[in-house]
Amino acid sequence: MNRSTLPQRFVRSSICLLVCLQLVSSCQDHRPLTPSVLPADVAHAWMQMHIRLTLSTTGYNSIVSNRSFGYAGITMYEAVLPGIEGSTSLLAQIGGNSLTPSKSSEQYYWPESLNAAMASLTRQFFESTSAANLKSIDSLETAYKAHFQVATSPEKLLNAETYGRQVADAIFEWSKTDGGHQAYKNVIDPTYTSPVGPGFWVPTPTASPILPHWGNNRTFIANSAVSSQPGPPTAYSEDPGSAFYAMVNEVYMTSQSLTKTDTITARFWADTPGNLNVPAHATNILSQLLVTTNQDLFKAAAAYARHGIALSDAAVSTLKTKYTYNLLRPFTYIRNVLKKSTWNPVIPTPPHPEYSAAHAVVSAASAAVLEKLFGDGYKFSDNSYASSYGVRSYNTFQEYAQEAGRSRLLGGIHYGPSISTGLTQGAKVGTMVNQLTIK
Structure with a gap:
């Protein structure tokens, strides 16, 4: 294809x-x-x-x-x-x-x-x-x-x-005053220097750090990024008996036994050229739901507002986490510590630190809002890529967020604990957004 x-x-x-x-x-x-x-x-x-x-x-x-x-x-x-x-x-x-x-x-x-x-x-x-x-x-x-x-x-x-x-x-x-005005012109900050040392993120040769100060942007919900911050990631170690080694090894072992379904899942949710990016995909899901349920103009506008706020604040929250801890990606550890010098992930490694998993954070925030809008236990299908990857169906909005998060482990770019943490982090953001009075 x-x-x-x-x-x-x-x-x-x-x-x-x-x-x-x-x-x-x-x-x-x-x-x-x-x-x-x-x-x-x-x-x-x-x-x-x-x-x-x-x-x-x-x-x-x-x-x-x-x-x-x-x-x-x-x-x-x-x-x-x-x-x-x-x-x-x-x-x-x-x-x-x-x-x-x-x-x-x-x-x-x-x-x-x-x-x-x-x-x-x-x-x-x-x-x-x-x-x-x-x-x-x-x-x-x-x-x-x-x-x-x-x-x-x-x-x-x-x-x-x-x-x-x-x-x-x-x-x-x-x-213009939130810290992100015209960011599309300055995605890469040439003045930013990544910290150096064991366990710190190492940009891949084709991936300069992007938007390292995004976590300082103003959020729509006051202090939502700060109050949703998780604790530190798993302590770095190269000891084969350590939790960190096991965490990375899970990524590597998973990559060696991927099924066709696993690969499709990783690519379905991938933020890669040809695909929708993460918030565009989440918004397209919302659009499908609004059309399916025949919501009127006022209800649709309210839904797009609540959902958009959740996406934006979730992004600020996860970027704050990423550039606070600057955790290295699986790519670096698997090649340098596990000595798998030719290993590559299924999807490209993003140009920012690993922890927390941004897709999990944003998807969980999206799911929290969708659950408020359409109810717990709402079954739905995502037709975004019906003609390529096929239609995907979910029993709950939490199931959608969990699959989007896990796709990053299947893709080889995130650790399991970073995904779990990201889902919790995003849910916190979504919960705060759901407190807004929007009719």
Whole structure:
């Protein structure tokens, strides 16, 4: 299989699944039966656009993308918030300044507010993307605006467009102060020097340290990164009888007995070219669930906001851990201590320290939010790679997070204890995010 075609294949299949089918069915007439029920297709379309842009914009690795999904979700929610009866500003709960429209709620068409807000924010976050991508952003905004003209008056449409842009501009200005502004331009910090010594992480020849100060960024939930920090990793040792040696040996022995299913699992969750990155994959799962359960615009915006905040804060938490302990990767220990000089992992070793396992942290935070949104014991399927790796099904959201975490051991890039710790760490972040009042 030619993996280089996966992004194009994903964009075609996902946008058709999550957007076009809705436009053809529920959105042929965008006038809802009651004022409180509005289709969510515009929210899904913009989130799929966001996923597409993280695939094709230089510098948008998983870490940077986690942050962008956070702000995208918040923007969606704040853009429609005045239309939600009894709602509470999310910005006021996470350190930002709440926004208030100048007119009564009835004077706005809220789908267009979200459309205008997301178009504006997306252009600002992805200012460096290709001309073709920028044209796609314009086209999506224009298409929805034209679509909404049959559903409401020109005055309400203009009011909503103006307010949506105000929301996006305010949130983007606030985002500039969190420590991650334009990080896609400076993924590698040339001034950073990794600590040297036994047990410390050694960057592989093609992997310079990325975003070593990300753990100091402002989180949406105050102190969520600090309060979710785990204790130190297993003490380093080269003694064959030590816990550390056994931990690494598990990775090596697993690599020697991988089944075809194991390899597919490792590659299914891999953050590699051709695949979705970690937050894009998690967000795509959420999109599928929202479409399957037919959530309306307000519920979808609220879900994207809560989930995006969890992804972003989880990334800050795990990067803080990684550059606090700077633990070496299995690649280094297996080659240098176990003397397996030709050993290679199934998937490439990421350019940052091993502990804690970032995929486990982010997936567990995602799972905690999904469990709040859809309930404990909710069975679902992930169709993100239906045409390549196949459909994968889960009995619970915890099962999804655990498989995503274990995939890193199968891939040869993380130790078992780092994955277990990461799952606990991410669940703590998710629990904190779930305390937010989001209707």
